Amino acid sequence: VLELAYYSGYTHTEIAELLDLPLGTVKGRMRLGLQKIREYFDTSGREVPR
């Protein structure tokens, strides 16, 4: 979902159609994906560069 949004430039509505998923699921996966990236940085003791 992150790849389709960030690299391929699809909107979340288009991603939902493309993957045949409810829009809420796509939004949830975006949130979760970003959260996991942040957690990775937090747990490895690094700071997210600004």
Added chain:
Amino acid sequence: MSDERPGHDPEREPWREHFDDLKGAYVLGALDEGERREFEGYLAAYPELQAEVDELGSVADLLALAPQEHAPSPELRRNLLESIEDPANASPQRRTRSYARIFGPGGLAVAAVVVLAIVGLSLWNASLRDDNEDLRGTLATRETHELQGSGPAEDVRGEVVEVGDGRAVLMAENLPPTPEGEVYETWLMRGGVPEPAGLFEPGDGGDAAVPTEGSSDDADAVAVTLELSGGSPAPTSDILLTTSL
């Protein structure tokens, strides 16, 4: 009804959940045009939320570092090296020779980066100070006015937030979809005379967050009507939403 508490808390606003819902897609650039405008409407009304959007944006920006690195093809590598070794580059090298002697090989580049970083950080620091002062000013002058709905918009909840400098944002939930060929039009009322202040259509779920066009300074009220697509110079239907400023 007017809520003039400077600390009007966006955490407790009914649209907060929707804002959080759109936040991830916004920083990934994955909102469609209408939703993006709506999201930026919330940000215009509550600029203190910008910090958390920026923070999430920094996380999204890490995706730029994620693609696997590939070695260039032999041809690309040869072309690159040829362009670097081009004799046309020889004269700038001569000009910098004396500095290179002082800083050593490679040191010149490091020194340049350090100077640029210091200048950049100083500018950034100054800009952050300005932003903080702007934000404090905005929070101190913000006023919230609850919208009253009537007719088909009776169940609409919403407010107009004046954020200072004549800027105002209309935020509403539960708006009925617009009939085919019609849009909502916002009006700023001055001395009982309506001035067009922008067109909008609600997103999925009937949400809208739209900055009003034109200054809200000296306006007595904000109103919303349904108009034909493209808008009207004066209202042609009953007022659906209104609030006094």
